[in-house]
Structure formats: structure tokens, C-alpha cells
Amino acid sequence: MRKLAGIVIAGIFFISMMMLFYHLPASHDLSSNEYYYRNPINGSVANESIPEHYIKYTKNETGAVNAVTAIVVEYRGFDTLGEVTVLFTAATGVSFLLSLAVRGRKREEANLILKEGSKLVLPFILLTGAYIFIHGHLTPGGGFPGGSVVASGFLLMMLAYPKFFMKDRISWFESAAGTAFVVIGLLGLVLATSFLQNFIPVGTPGQLVSAGIIPLIYIAIGFKVGSELSAIVNKMKEVQG
Amino acid sequence: MIWAMYFAVAVLLTAGLYGVITKKNLMKVFISLSIMETGVNLLLITIGYIPGGTAPIENGNFAKYVDPVPQALVLTAIVIGVSVTALALSLLIMYHSKAGTLEYKEGMKW
Amino acid sequence: MIEFTIMAWILALLAAAAAIYAVETKDLISSAIAMGVASLVVSIMFLLLQAPDVAITEASIGAGITMAVFVYAIGKTGRWEE
Structure with a gap:
């Protein structure tokens, strides 16, 4: 009984996970707008995304x-x-x-x-x-x-x-x-x-x-x-x- | 390639969830939780992957890198995961020496 | 690129088989070892996903230390699950 319930719940979970992955946005370019940082106080948007900033400026800012x-x-x-x-x-x-x-x-x-x-x-x-x-x-x-x-x-x-x-x-x-x-x-x-x-x-x-x-x-x-x-x-x- | 990773994530999470809800043996529950943790780490890395990108180590030859932020998060999460697992297992060893069993019992005092 | 895809699917199926075996078997030592195998396979998948730092960590921790901690704990408490 417990096993049957487990299989049913796990099956539903598996199917919903796969549907979730299907609807997940495809992997982006890091420079796309959706990665941009929005300031929570005044709502202004930075003109570069956070991962892009890390990749571009790591070498100059930190030396690593x-x-x-x-x-x-x-x-x-x-x-x-x-x-x-x-x-x-x-x-x-x-x-x-x-x-x-x-x-x-x-x-x-x-x-x-x-x-x-x-x-x-x-x-x-x-x-x-x-x-x-x-x-x-x-x-x-x-x-x-x-x-x-x-x-x-x-x-x-x-x-x-x-x-x-x-x-x-x-x-x-x-x-x-x-x-x-x-x-x-x-x-x-x-x-x-x-x-x-x-x-x-x-x-x-x-x-x-x-x-x-x-x-x-x-x-x-x-x-x-x-x-x-x-x-x-x-x-x-x-x-x- | 992304879909193979997503499939592996879904199977790891589902197997872990199935173990957590059906098994009575607490050692098995911890093993299932450990499997789920591996699945979550793989999911985070997969989301940060960009097709055609290379590892985020600057060498001047490549223009496209994968997202480094999830990698930095997962790197620490793995080490934290093993220490928390060890804490849970030492609690389980104490439970076993007091209760004499690994199964969860209603109303146990120890 | 196609050989990466084939390799990724083989690794995904291996990880899935190891995880299902780890949850289903009655022998807890085999279960812990299967969990270690799943971690090792996932670490190769990290390498395919261009995350070498994470791959090193997962290979030595997931397949080495987690498995050892589980095996020691199982040795203290009992090997078989009723």
C-alpha cells in the first residue's frame, strides 16, 4: 500500500519535473536583458548583466x-x-x-x-x-x-x-x-x-x-x-x- | 546534451523522493536524501550551462563562457552537504545505541 | 558535438540505474556504494557541462568521503534493512 502510494507520487513528481524542464526558458546568452540587475529602490536597470560583469571584469578587478x-x-x-x-x-x-x-x-x-x-x-x-x-x-x-x-x-x-x-x-x-x-x-x-x-x-x-x-x-x-x-x-x- | 542532464536530474530527484516517502529505515532515508542533493547540484549547474560555452577561466582564446555564479554556489554546497550528512549520521548512531533499531517509532523517548 | 550527446545520455542512464538500485536494494552497504557510483557519474557530467571546479569537488567528496562516512556508520548500526 505504502509502496503503491510511493510509486504514484513519484510518477506524478517525475512527469511534472519533465514538464517543468520543457517549459524552462532555454539557456540564454549572458548578455540578454533577463539577466539584468534591477535596483529595488528606484527601479533603474543596470546596463549589463551580473554574470557578464563577472566574466568581463574579473581579471581587471581581482587579478584572478x-x-x-x-x-x-x-x-x-x-x-x-x-x-x-x-x-x-x-x-x-x-x-x-x-x-x-x-x-x-x-x-x-x-x-x-x-x-x-x-x-x-x-x-x-x-x-x-x-x-x-x-x-x-x-x-x-x-x-x-x-x-x-x-x-x-x-x-x-x-x-x-x-x-x-x-x-x-x-x-x-x-x-x-x-x-x-x-x-x-x-x-x-x-x-x-x-x-x-x-x-x-x-x-x-x-x-x-x-x-x-x-x-x-x-x-x-x-x-x-x-x-x-x-x-x-x-x-x-x-x-x- | 541538456536533455540528458535534465533526465538525470529528474530520475535522481524522483528516486530520492520515493526512498524518503516509502522506506522506514532511517539509514535508507539519509541515502535517499544524499541522492536528491546530488540531483539538485546537477540541476543548478545545468541551468547555468550555455551551449558552446567553455569553463569560466579567462585565457583569451574563447569568447563565450558558461555562467560562473551557479558553479560558485554548488562548489560550497557540496562541502556543506557532506558535513551535514555526517552530523545526521552521528545522530543516527546515537539513536541506534539508545533505541536498538534504525526504524522510526511513534512516541519514542530517548 | 554528437559524441558529447551520446556520452551524456550513457552517463545519464548509468546515474539513473545507480540511483534506483541504491534506493531499492536491501543491503545498505551496496546501497551506499551505488550512491557513490551515482556521484562519480554525476561528476563526469559536471565536466561535460564545463564546470571543472565542481567536478573535482564532487569526485573526491561524493565518491570518497560521503561513501566512507556512510559505510562507517552502517558498520556501527547494522547492514541489512528488514
Whole structure:
């Protein structure tokens, strides 16, 4: 009965989703009028659309070549600070909840190939993660992908070695990275005009040392995401059911 | 190509919804929610796609880029999604150690 | 362009099959692994949609960390769904 009702509701949902997609406006040129920003107070319309502005002026305004990075760190940096706070809150909640449960559990050893192979591969995974978050303003990537690659490297170690665990000292990295983010933002308030504003010269777009505070903030985010996701996985592994 | 993406979005969302409303096992409900989350991310990226556009990384050779704003939103949403899933699962582990079952019961106190 | 379309349809069908299997199977470990497969396929679709940043994130998080977190949690609570 429950299954039948589920199938009927899911079928109706599927058909209405496909109809919705059929009537969705086809993908536009970014310069079309419908993307234009309308001022809510006096009703005036800007003469360029928001995505078009990002694509045209990212290189000159922020010095970053990758427009996604520029949006995440520079144009919507405050939003990213909020996201990082959500991540921190969730990690704290996980470690609080699981500290109430019983810890410690015997596990059998992994086989030799996994153990030796993961020892061999781990430095390369960490190097790739670091490359991704240092070059966030030049190539695809940045702090969030790089941090998750680093965390998956530690996940490999946890799978291969049952006794491998992250020391509590990892929370130092976490707090240091979060503090660095806020301090860079406050320096923008002091040295420039507003919170998280760029106060370092932009430099030549395309060089490794360019784009002002974007690489600094993305390195901080990379450390924070990496240490927090590793800590979450480690907590889930340590707890006893 | 757009229609293949729309089809995948519709199937992912429908499968997730079906799991959420018919399954009693809470672990299965969380797996279904995770599938729905993947579908929503794919939908946002698909809406921002422009046929013939390239990735929004300025290199001087291409004139047409896809919309970078949904990509920036989804990038953070994925990372938030996994941490919130881990929080839900740790609540579920506590529930299991108190209640001894993974199924939802009316009027449970724990 | 036609080869991208064919590839996109193959990936869409794979993602659909993985998602339906993940919801329907009684074995929760298989369910979590099928969810990871769906995430991995969707990450290749992100690459086709010209979103490389999102593709990297989804590949390492959706297929790696989410699946590991689910498998650890299933190991603590019980493998079979009645």
C-alpha cells in the first residue's frame, strides 16, 4: 500500500519535473536583458548583466583568472565565511555527539598490498591537494576541492592502517585557518575600506603571486576543509556501535 | 546534451523522493536524501550551462563562457552537504545505541 | 558535438540505474556504494557541462568521503534493512 502510494507520487513528481524542464526558458546568452540587475529602490536597470560583469571584469578587478574562484572568495567572500562557519558547527556537533558514545574498537589488519601501496601513494595525494588549493586562482580548483582531496588522502590511510588516527592537535590547524580567514578580512577593513576587501596589489594576472588576498584566503580554506573533513571521518571511524 | 542532464536530474530527484516517502529505515532515508542533493547540484549547474560555452577561466582564446555564479554556489554546497550528512549520521548512531533499531517509532523517548 | 550527446545520455542512464538500485536494494552497504557510483557519474557530467571546479569537488567528496562516512556508520548500526 505504502509502496503503491510511493510509486504514484513519484510518477506524478517525475512527469511534472519533465514538464517543468520543457517549459524552462532555454539557456540564454549572458548578455540578454533577463539577466539584468534591477535596483529595488528606484527601479533603474543596470546596463549589463551580473554574470557578464563577472566574466568581463574579473581579471581587471581581482587579478584572478578563474572567475569561479573570484566569485567564491572576492565577490561573495562573506557568504563563504558563513559556509565555513556552518562546516565548523557541523564538525563540532559530530565530535560532541560521538564523544558521548563508547570509543575504541578492535579491527583486523588490512592486507600487505593496500598497506604498502597507500604509503607510496599518500605523498602524491597530499601534493595534488596542495597544488589544487595553491593554484586556485589560475586553474580549476581552490580551497574546497583541494581540502577534500587532502581529506581523501587521510581517509586512505585510515582504511589501510586500523590504528591510524588524527591527533587532537589537528584542531589547531582548524582554528588557525579559521582565524587567518577572519584576520585577513579585518585587515581589509583596516587597510582598505570594507571587510574582506583586497589590500594587496593585484599584480599580473596569470602569475602564481597575483590576485592579492585570494590565494591567501584559499590556502586558509584548504587547510580548514581538509582538517575538518579528516576529523569528521576519523570520529566516525573511532566510535563503537 | 541538456536533455540528458535534465533526465538525470529528474530520475535522481524522483528516486530520492520515493526512498524518503516509502522506506522506514532511517539509514535508507539519509541515502535517499544524499541522492536528491546530488540531483539538485546537477540541476543548478545545468541551468547555468550555455551551449558552446567553455569553463569560466579567462585565457583569451574563447569568447563565450558558461555562467560562473551557479558553479560558485554548488562548489560550497557540496562541502556543506557532506558535513551535514555526517552530523545526521552521528545522530543516527546515537539513536541506534539508545533505541536498538534504525526504524522510526511513534512516541519514542530517548 | 554528437559524441558529447551520446556520452551524456550513457552517463545519464548509468546515474539513473545507480540511483534506483541504491534506493531499492536491501543491503545498505551496496546501497551506499551505488550512491557513490551515482556521484562519480554525476561528476563526469559536471565536466561535460564545463564546470571543472565542481567536478573535482564532487569526485573526491561524493565518491570518497560521503561513501566512507556512510559505510562507517552502517558498520556501527547494522547492514541489512528488514
